[in-house]
Amino acid sequence: MTAFILKRLLSGVITIWFIATATFVGMHAVPGNPLLNAKAASPEVQKNLQARYGLDKPVTTQYVIFLNNMLHGEFGISFTQKNRRVNDIIAEHFPVSATLGVLALVIAAAGGIIWGAVTALYRDKWPDATIMLFVVVAVSVPSFVFAMLGQLGILKLNELLGFSLLPVAGWGSFGHMLVPALVLGLGTMAYLTRLMRSSMLEVTSADFIRTARAKGVSTLRIFFKHQLRNAILPVVTVLGPAIAAITTGGFVVELVFAIPGLGRYFVQAVQQLDYTVIMGTTVFYGAFLVIMVLAVDIVYGFIDPRIRVGKSGG
Amino acid sequence: MYKKRSFRLCSMAQLGFLLIFSGLLLTASQVSAVALDREARRITYAMSSEPPDLNTTTSTDQVSHMVLDHVMEGLLTYDSENNLAPGVAERWKLREDGATFWLRKGLRWSDGRPLLAKDFVFAWRKVLEPATASEYAFILFPLVNAQAINEGKLPIEALGIKAVDDYTLEVRFAKPCPYFLGLTAFSTLFPINEAFYNSRNGRYAADAGDLLYNGPFKMTEWVHGASLKMEKNPHYWNREAIWLNEVDVPYITDDGNARLNLLRDNHIALANNLGEQVLGGALQQRMQIKSFLDGGMFYLEFNHRPDRVTRNRNLRKAIQAVFSAEDYVYKVLGTPGTYPAYTLFPRWIKGEKQMFKREHPPRKPEINLEKARAYLVAAKKELGLEKFPPLSLLADDGSGGNRTAEFMQTLLKQTLDLDVKVDVQIFKQRLAKMTTGDFDMVLSGWGPDYDDPLTYGDLFMSVNLNNRGRYSSDTYDHWVSVAQSTVDVKQRMQAFGKLQDILFEDVVIIPMYERGKVYVQHPKLKRVIRRAVGGDPNFNYAVIKE
Numbered sequence: 001m002t003a004f005i006l007k008r009l010l011s012g013v014i015t016i017w018f019i020a021t022a023t024f025v026g027m028h029a030v031p032g033n034p035l036l037n038a039k040a041a042s043p044e045v046q047k048n049l050q051a052r053y054g055l056d057k058p059v060t061t062q063y064v065i066f067l068n069n070m071l072h073g074e075f076g077i078s079f080t081q082k083n084r085r086v087n088d089i090i091a092e093h094f095p096v097s098a099t100l101g102v103l104a105l106v107i108a109a110a111g112g113i114i115w116g117a118v119t120a121l122y123r124d125k126w127p128d129a130t131i132m133l134f135v136v137v138a139v140s141v142p143s144f145v146f147a148m149l150g151q152l153g154i155l156k157l158n159e160l161l162g163f164s165l166l167p168v169a170g171w172g173s174f175g176h177m178l179v180p181a182l183v184l185g186l187g188t189m190a191y192l193t194r195l196m197r198s199s200m201l202e203v204t205s206a207d208f209i210r211t212a213r214a215k216g217v218s219t220l221r222i223f224f225k226h227q228l229r230n231a232i233l234p235v236v237t238v239l240g241p242a243i244a245a246i247t248t249g250g251f252v253v254e255l256v257f258a259i260p261g262l263g264r265y266f267v268q269a270v271q272q273l274d275y276t277v278i279m280g281t282t283v284f285y286g287a288f289l290v291i292m293v294l295a296v297d298i299v300y301g302f303i304d305p306r307i308r309v310g311k312s313g314g
Numbered sequence: 315m316y317k318k319r320s321f322r323l324c325s326m327a328q329l330g331f332l333l334i335f336s337g338l339l340l341t342a343s344q345v346s347a348v349a350l351d352r353e354a355r356r357i358t359y360a361m362s363s364e365p366p367d368l369n370t371t372t373s374t375d376q377v378s379h380m381v382l383d384h385v386m387e388g389l390l391t392y393d394s395e396n397n398l399a400p401g402v403a404e405r406w407k408l409r410e411d412g413a414t415f416w417l418r419k420g421l422r423w424s425d426g427r428p429l430l431a432k433d434f435v436f437a438w439r440k441v442l443e444p445a446t447a448s449e450y451a452f453i454l455f456p457l458v459n460a461q462a463i464n465e466g467k468l469p470i471e472a473l474g475i476k477a478v479d480d481y482t483l484e485v486r487f488a489k490p491c492p493y494f495l496g497l498t499a500f501s502t503l504f505p506i507n508e509a510f511y512n513s514r515n516g517r518y519a520a521d522a523g524d525l526l527y528n529g530p531f532k533m534t535e536w537v538h539g540a541s542l543k544m545e546k547n548p549h550y551w552n553r554e555a556i557w558l559n560e561v562d563v564p565y566i567t568d569d570g571n572a573r574l575n576l577l578r579d580n581h582i583a584l585a586n587n588l589g590e591q592v593l594g595g596a597l598q599q600r601m602q603i604k605s606f607l608d609g610g611m612f613y614l615e616f617n618h619r620p621d622r623v624t625r626n627r628n629l630r631k632a633i634q635a636v637f638s639a640e641d642y643v644y645k646v647l648g649t650p651g652t653y654p655a656y657t658l659f660p661r662w663i664k665g666e667k668q669m670f671k672r673e674h675p676p677r678k679p680e681i682n683l684e685k686a687r688a689y690l691v692a693a694k695k696e697l698g699l700e701k702f703p704p705l706s707l708l709a710d711d712g713s714g715g716n717r718t719a720e721f722m723q724t725l726l727k728q729t730l731d732l733d734v735k736v737d738v739q740i741f742k743q744r745l746a747k748m749t750t751g752d753f754d755m756v757l758s759g760w761g762p763d764y765d766d767p768l769t770y771g772d773l774f775m776s777v778n779l780n781n782r783g784r785y786s787s788d789t790y791d792h793w794v795s796v797a798q799s800t801v802d803v804k805q806r807m808q809a810f811g812k813l814q815d816i817l818f819e820d821v822v823i824i825p826m827y828e829r830g831k832v833y834v835q836h837p838k839l840k841r842v843i844r845r846a847v848g849g850d851p852n853f854n855y856a857v858i859k860e
Binding site: 032 | 367451466568575578739761763
């Protein structure tokens with residue numbers, strides 16, 4: 001087991017190094033000068049700016065400096081937010097994205113499991129058809145549409161009630177998170193519903209269920225003790241990547257609901273060629289994904305010894 | 315039996331969901347911010363982005379300037395009517411070779427230390443210090459030795475500024491600077507306390523506590539990317555004139571729709587900078603939409619470099635004779651509050667006695683297809699061309715850029731049979747291509763840096779780095795230098811009139827539109843000042859009506 005984890009850790013480190021290098025190369029290959037502003041700067045000012053951000057050195061030297069700093073967990077100071085360290089940006093805004101993401105995931109998982117179970121129980125009847133229609137919509141409509149609809153929905157609700165039940169945007173209380181989390185989790189919820197439904201149907205037709213039913217076990221007991229428990233396994237396995245996807249994919253939702261998460265820094269940095277923020281957020285997100293996948297692999301290894309054996313054998 | 319059970323199961327799940335949901339709603343109902351609070355004298359506002367840089371020596375953007383204009387003040391400032399008025403300086407004398415400012419006595423920074431003339435000396439030197447790499451250093455170039463210091467050729471002590479005593483500031487000009495008073499109200503020239511600056515170890519202005527304030531408000535809270543709060547500054551000299559106690563900014567979003575929704579739900583008092591997509595909704599809601607000209611002038615800029623066909627004046631004349639700014643603004647752009655433009659100078663610029671546009675009315679190009687074709691024939695002859703190569707039109711990838719580029723493409727094809735290759739780029743890449751001269755025509759624009767027509771007029775001077783089409787004319791340069799150094803207002807305005815004529819006659823650019831910023835404001839919020847120069851909007855003198 002230790003060898004397995006070590007091996008996975010090593011490949012994780014290589015992956016992160018690769019992500020960092022690819023981003024570095026890609027970033028410098030993108031046309032445009034990060035220090036260029038709407039107002040032209042004199043050659044002296046440009047020179048001073050370049051010296052300030054270390055862009056006066058050859059790219060290879062910049063790369064070595066970057067790798068060295070990365071090893072020490074330091075990404076430098078943002079180009080556009082002139083007084084902020086990239087580390088501070090990540091430290092201040094990732095918890096927001098993570099909180100929103102976790103709530104979205106709870107909603108997605110709970111919803112996905114419940115709706116999936118319901119559709120399987122009512123297979124080919126109207127609840128199944130209705131829910132599956134919603135699932136198709138939720139999977140295919142992009143999140144910014146839901147975000148805008150969600151916000152408009154809150155607005156209409158508040159207008160109808162005559163007072164603000166839920167805030168339209170912003171961050172701070174639990175109420176601020178509710179609708180954004182729902183919107184953010186919707187796609188995953190739909191995906192999990194479909195997964196849950198098919199795995200429920202598979203389990204339902206299994207021999208042990210029929211046996212249980214024949215033994216006269218109550219439907220409720222069959223559902224909770226046998227069907228749900230067995231059907232939920234494949235759902236758990238996709239949760240790892242889903243956590244990473246949700247906590248990193250909230251840019252549009254953060255924008256619409258004025259949530260100070262990391263997503264907008266990630267996107268804006270690319271638009272504004274903010275080199276240090278691009279590198280910092282990409283490496284951070286990359287590392288986060290790698291760790292999530294690693295965690296799932298390790299948990300898998302514990303749950304299912306075949307995987308462990310297969311890996312170390314191969 | 316089976317059916318019944320599962321039905322119960324289903325309703326149980328629904329009940330659970332309902333319970334969770336209502337629990338959430340209960341906690342959710344504690345909603346904080348309200349647009350206006352007359353009792354507490356507080357207004358709530360949403361900014362489009364986090365202020366990127368509150369260090370006055372390096373700050374260049376509007377959002378930072380908006381905050382700075384509330385929490386800091388220069389030698390002069392703007393009063394409740396948006397006119398220049400005494401600020402830190404209670405009186406001054408502007409001469410051809412310099413200026414003297416007499417500071418108010420007993421002024422204090424927000425932490426109680428005295429504000430003295432040396433705070434300006436330190437700040438202005440810091441702006442020009444090469445290591446600061448300030449992009450607005452050029453604003454101080456009228457001062458003796460300023461440019462040489464900025465280029466690292468002289469020590470900062472050589473700058474033409476001196477604190478004669480604690481309350482007298484002496485400034486020396488390299489050449490007359492008739493517009494200097496307006497500059498002193500601009501954030502780049504705001505004072506900084508040296509001891510405090512040095513005590514922050516390079517983190518000056520990084521957080522609310524890393525700044526000293528001398529304006530009507532002070533920043534008491536700044537959660538990066540999330541919120542900030544400005545409260546009335548008890549040390550401000552003119553505190554009696556400030557009605558508001560607090561400007562609260564709990565929302566930061568670039569999404570105009572979200573800002574409009576916040577206003578509709580009574581969470582903010584002013585939804586600023588609304589895009590055209592948002593406007594339809596606002597109009598449907600019968601909201602009162604307001605607009606103001608933000609100083610942005612937009613035009614088609616030609617590349618005048620010798621290797622480009624657009625260097626030919628007849629070709630440019632031909633294009634001028636087919637482009638109707640009115641058609642473009644009203645039929646293509648369609649943004650309320652935006653006006654067709656015929657000159658580089660905005661309509662609100664003041665002239666000698668009345669508005670500049672009345673004293674020197676801009677000439678409207680005559681739309682005439684016959685003449686345009688004749689110009690084109692002449693151009694072909696002069697350039698020795700059988701047919702024009704496709705002209706490259708550089709544009710921004712923003713929503714307006716694409717549409718405008720396509721409009722120009724169609725227009726030039728249909729009227730003059732000119733092929734146009736549209737080159738749409740992201741903002742920074744468009745700038746890079748403009749700087750290297752990789753275009754024939756570019757959709758470009760200009761916003762003012764300081765409160766004087768010169769901020770527009772010197773744009774096409776041959777040595778100006780922002781003159782990306784490299785237009786070069788001795789006559790133009792001559793009139794710019796007249797406008798730069800003449801103290802007589804009438805002569806200055808005549809010089810700007812001449813510049814306007816040259817821009818038209820020589821078709822240096824083809825003016826397209828004057829941008830209007832669209833916003834919706836709470837009807838009870840009054841006396842908000844909108845500005846084209848510096849920070850906008852300004853709530854210093856705002857009041858909440860009953």
